[in-house]
Amino acid sequence: MVGFCGRDSSELASPTVLNILAISGSLRAASTNSALVAALARNAPAGCRVTVYDGLGRLPIFNPDDEGERTPREAAFLIDAVTGADGVIVSCPEYAHGVPGGLKNALDWLVSRDAAVAKPAMLTHASPRSLFARSALAEIMRTMSFAMYEGGLEIALLGKKPAEVEVILDEPGNVLAMRDALQGFADFIRGR
Numbered sequence: 719m720v721g722f723c724g725r726d727s728s729e730l731a732s733p734t735v736l737n738i739l740a741i742s743g744s745l746r747a748a749s750t751n752s753a754l755v756a757a758l759a760r761n762a763p764a765g766c767r768v769t770v771y772d773g774l775g776r777l778p779i780f781n782p783d784d785e786g787e788r789t790p791r792e793a794a795f796l797i798d799a800v801t802g803a804d805g806v807i808v809s810c811p812e813y814a815h816g817v818p819g820g821l822k823n824a825l826d827w828l829v830s831r832d833a834a835v836a837k838p839a840m841l842t843h844a845s846p847r848s849l850f851a852r853s854a855l856a857e858i859m860r861t862m863s864f865a866m867y868e869g870g871l872e873i874a875l876l877g878k879k880p881a882e883v884e885v886i887l888d889e890p891g892n893v894l895a896m897r898d899a900l901q902g903f904a905d906f907i908r909g910r
């Protein structure tokens with residue numbers, strides 16, 4: 719797991735800082751969704767710390783026979799990370815009009831637990847086209863009893879090269895949009 723701190727070190731010790739776990743559904747080295755969650759972590763407003771989960775590609779394929787005492791270490795790590803987070807952000811590409819297998823696999827490890835139950839969650843999008851995946855993901859996460867925040871964020875990065883992506887993510891309007899989205903999500907979490 720890669721940690722990013724939203725603000726100064728005094729916040730780290732403060733119990734009022736919200737810990738938000740951000741998951742990219744893409745394993746591509748040049749993933750636009752991964753760039754988006756990294757930018758959210760960099761631009762977290764005061765009172766909010768976003769940590770990026772980077773274990774998606776190390777998770778074994780979910781098997782209900784491997785739950786309980788047999789839970790693999792990487793799956794236990796994910797379950798603990800979600801359990802300990804105040805909220806979860808998911809940014810996910812669309813593959814063949816669906817949710818990529820790697821992300822669905824990660825979610826499957828959380829189904830038979832309490833980790834997702836009433837856990838606030840927000841979806842963000844790096845592609846303006848991913849409408850089937852958005853809807854499927856929201857349905858999956860609602861079924862798992864995540865508390866879905868209706869707000870979200872879309873920054874169109876589809877087809878952009880990494881250098882272009884960073885320029886777009888650093889644009890003042892997009893930095894503001896990221897802060898506003900995180901602030902809205904933080905208010906939603908605090909209001910529950």
Ligand SMILES: Cc1cc2nc3c(=O)[nH]c(=O)nc-3n(C[C@H](O)[C@H](O)[C@H](O)COP(=O)(O)O)c2cc1C
Nearest residue numbers: 744746749750751752811812813814815845847848
């Ligand atoms: C196997 C595969 C299937 C895809 N299927 C779709 C699709 O059905 N609809 C769509 O809008 N984009 C589709 N795409 C494009 C990706 O969703 C798009 O490139 C996305 O922005 C990649 O996210 P990333 O940069 O985080 O990896 C597909 C890409 C791949 C590799």
